[in-house]
Amino acid sequence: MDTYNMYVRGQEKEIKASAKRTLLDAAAAARLPLLVGCKGGGCGVCKVRIIDGMIEHGFYSKSVLTDEERSAGYVLACQARPLSDVTIDL
């Protein structure tokens, strides 16, 4: 069972998420507008911060998601997949 809930800080929305799809795809399915660019981990437009929960980061360029940002909880929504319930900050 790889189905989780994704919560957005400051919003009442509960979004169905899955380890089989990215945070961006889950947000799009729930009509939550996230900024999107290349969808390939190369531009950084979709960067969000994980407040709580575990994430598989997926492919990304360190030029758009630095080690410091990653340590601070940032992920690229077009690449990251949840491994638990997650709360994100837009």
Ligand code: FES
């Ligand atoms: S949309 Fe470009 S890195 Fe996610």
